[in-house]
Amino acid sequence: MIYFLPMLAVVAGFIISLFIKPSSSSRFQLLLSFSGAFLLSITVFELLPEVYESGKSNVGLFIMLGLLLQIFLEFLSKGVEHGHMHHGETGRFPLLLLISLSLHSLLEGFPLNSSDDLLHGVVIHKIPVAAILSTFLIHSKIGKTKTILFLIIFGVMTPLGSWLHESFAVLDKYAIWIYSLVIGIFLHVSTTILFEASRNHSFNASKLGVIILGILLAYFM
Template sequence: MIYLLPLLAVVTGFGISLFIKPSSSTGFQLLLSFSGAFLLSVTVFELLPEVYTSGTSGVGVFIMLGLLIQIFLEFLSKGVEHGHMHHGQTGKFPMLLLISLSLHSLLEGFPLNSSEDLLHGVVVHKIPVAAILSTFLLHSKIGKLRVILFLSIFAVMTPLGSWLHANFEILDTYAVYIYAVVIGIFLHVSTTILFEASKNHTFNASKLGVVVLGIILAYLL
């Protein structure tokens, strides 16, 4: 499931991009808000206690490092990770976007071996991101084969991160620090989703409801 579910999330997101318009669909925006709340809650309930009870010093520094890394990655990706979509028709393969999203996905795959709830959080988050990314690529006129290539690389990076962690013992030595970096990444992405969930930074009853639902489900699972 660790390897399969992230792949299915990208396929699902691609399917959503074909049948609805992610930039204007109310249902899609609610899914994005839910994913942000769920991912933030799982990070707080699962990952944060794990790294802070490990007895390892300097964890806070690496959390902030992860946040800074994500800010830099979003400079390259223009914020696709938290729902931004910019239609472009340049016909050029978006290599910087691929590098940014691939590194983000690779890092988020590392802690998935330790938490099934975190796996669910990443999958829920990846579906709307994949939908937004697919919509952008389909409008960019880079060709269907390049779109498939891009999405395929993006899809395998999270399972690759999990596989690397499971098969290279040396990574266990630095696991807490890697987890802390991932926490910083998740905190930035999820809180940005929540702050930008509505125009003028206001919540309506529906979005408030799905945010509360995301928090409750993350706590109960």
């Protein structure tokens, strides 16, 4: 399931993009808010205690490095990871976007072997991201073949990260620090989603409700 579910999430996101406009759908925005709350909660409840209980030094430093890494990756991706839509150059393959999302996905796959709940958090987060990405690629006019190639590469990177961790024992020496990087990435992505869920600080009961639901579901899983 570690290898199958992340790829299924990309397929689901692509299908969603064919039927709705993510940038203007209120239901889609609720899904995005829920995914952000769930991912943040799983990170705090599951992954954060694990790295600090390890007793390894510099955990906090690597968390902050992960946060800075995600800021840099979003400079390349223009914020697709947390729901931003942007217009690409017509007909031009978005290589920098692919590199950014691939590195993000590769790293997020690394700790999935340690927690089923974290796997569910990543999958739930990946669905709206894939829908936004698919919409962007379709409208960028790079062609069906390049769009499918892009989504395939994006889809396999998270399972690849899990496979690398599972297959190469030498990586266990660095697992806690990689986990810490991933925590920083997740903290930045999820909190950005939540901060942007209520633009102009306006109160929205529906979004507040799904955010609370995401937190409670993560806590009781």
